[in-house]
Structure formats: C-alpha cells, structure tokens
Amino acid sequence: xxxxxxxxxxxxxxxxxxxxxxxxxxxxxxxxxxxxxxxxxxxxxxxxxxxxxxxxxxxxxxxxxxxxxxxxxxxxxxxxxxxxxxxxxxxxxxxxxxxxxxxxxxxxxxxxxxxxxxxxxxxxxxxxxxxxxxxxxxxxxxxxxxxxxxxxxxxxxxxxxxx
Numbered sequence: 034x035x036x037x038x039x040x041x042x043x044x045x046x047x048x049x050x051x052x053x054x055x056x057x058x059x060x061x062x063x064x065x066x067x068x069x070x071x072x073x074x075x076x077x078x079x080x081x082x083x084x085x086x087x088x089x090x091x092x093x094x095x096x097x098x099x100x101x102x103x104x105x106x107x108x109x110x111x112x113x114x115x116x117x118x119x120x121x122x123x124x125x126x127x128x129x130x131x132x133x134x135x136x137x138x139x140x141x142x143x144x145x146x147x148x149x150x151x152x153x154x155x156x157x158x159x160x161x162x163x164x165x166x167x168x169x170x171x172x173x174x175x176x177x178x179x180x181x182x183x184x185x186x187x188x189x190x191x192x193x194x195x196x
Contacts, residue, residue: 040065040066041066041084041191042067042068042082042188043064043067043085043086043087043184043187043188043191044068044069044075044079044080044082044083044086044087045062045067045068045069045070045086045087045184046058046070046071046075046086046088046089046104047069047070047072047088047089047090048071048072048073048089048090048091048098048099048101048104049091049126050091050093050098051091051126051166051167051169051170052169052170053091053126053158053170053172054091054098054126055071056170056172057124057126057156057176057177058087058124058180060172060177060180060184061124061181061183061184061185061187062087062184063184063185064184064185064189065188066192067184067188068083071100072090072100072103072104073100073103073104075104075108076107076108077107077111077112080108080112080116081115081116083119084119084120084191085119085187085196086119086120086122086147087121087122087123087124087187088101088121088122088138089123089124089126090125090126090138091134092125092126092130092131092133092134092135095133095134096134097137097138098134101138102137105141109141109144109145112145113144113145116145116146116147117145117146117147118147118148119148119196120147120148120150120187120191120196121142121147121148121149121150122150122151122153123135123138123153123154124180124183125153125154125155126158127155127158128157128158128159128165128166129159129160129161130155130157131155131157132155135153135155139153148196150187150190150196151183151186154179154180154183156176158170
C-alpha cells in the first residue's frame with residue numbers, strides 16, 4: 034500500500050527590505066518539495082511541518098533583520114525540543130560583512146539543535162552609503178544560480194533522507 038504521508042519539505046523562510054533576500058529565496062525555492070514563506074507568515078506549525086530549513090535575510094545594523102528575528106522570537110519556545118536534528122542552511126544579504134547576522138542565526142539554530150548541512154552563504158552587496166543601503170538590490174545571475182543550486186540540493190537531500 035502506498036504511503037499517504039506528504040513528501041518531506043524544505044521550508045524557505047525569508048525576510049527582505051530591499052528585494053535581495055526575497056529574490057534569493059525565490060531562486061532557492063524552485064524544487065517541487067519546497068515551501069516558501071515570508072518570515073512574518075511563519076508560525077510554529079510551519080516549522081513543525083517542514084523536514085528542513087533555508088533561512089534567508091539581510092543583516093541590518095550588524096544583526097539579523099527585525100522581521101527574521103521576530104519570527105524566531107515568536108516560534109522559538111513552541112518548537113523547542115520538537116525539531117531537533119533537522120537540517121538547515123542560511124543565506125545572508127550583507128552591505129559589507131554579514132558575519133554577525135550569521136552568528137546570531139547559528140546561535141538560534143544551535144538552541145533548536147538543528148544540523149547545518151551547507152556552508153553559510155553571505156552575499157556582499159557593498160552598500161556603504163545610506164542611499165546604497167536603502168536602494169533596491171539587483172542580485173547577480175551567478176548568485177541566483179548558487180541560491181537555486183543550494184535550495185535544490187537541500188530539497189533533494191531531504192527528499193532522499195540524506196540529512
């Protein structure tokens with residue numbers, strides 16, 4: 034008898050202020066067993082239903098963006114101890130560095146006992162002036178391809194049970 038259980042999915046969670054993170058999330062969520070949601074629409078049930086995660090957001094003022102942080106704040110305790118061991122990866126859109134946002138996100142994932150399965154991806158947009166920081170971003174084609182490959186690899190690894 035065939036299983037009626039849904040196929041395990043990769044949840045792509047994003048927050049964006051200038052379009053870069055959303056563009057990268059959409060590129061990463063091309064696989065059939067991906068679900069993509071803006072961080073403001075993600076709740077504990079969404080996290081529980083997913084088999085793995087790709088978190089994509091900008092670094093703002095040397096920290097996770099407020100929208101992504103709010104998602105983690107609201108969902109943290111309801112899923113604590115219930116998603117341990119699930120795979121995750123990250124993409125950070127940065128103006129110059131991105132390391133602190135990456136560290137914050139990894140610390141949250143460590144608390145949830147998630148398992149990093151791909152190297153952190155930090156995309157530096159070299160935005161150093163207020164105008165450049167606030168401007169809509171254009172994601173280079175090679176970065177879009179890297180995002181697509183990362184999402185595809187994560188989704189396939191989850192589907193196959195590799196992670």
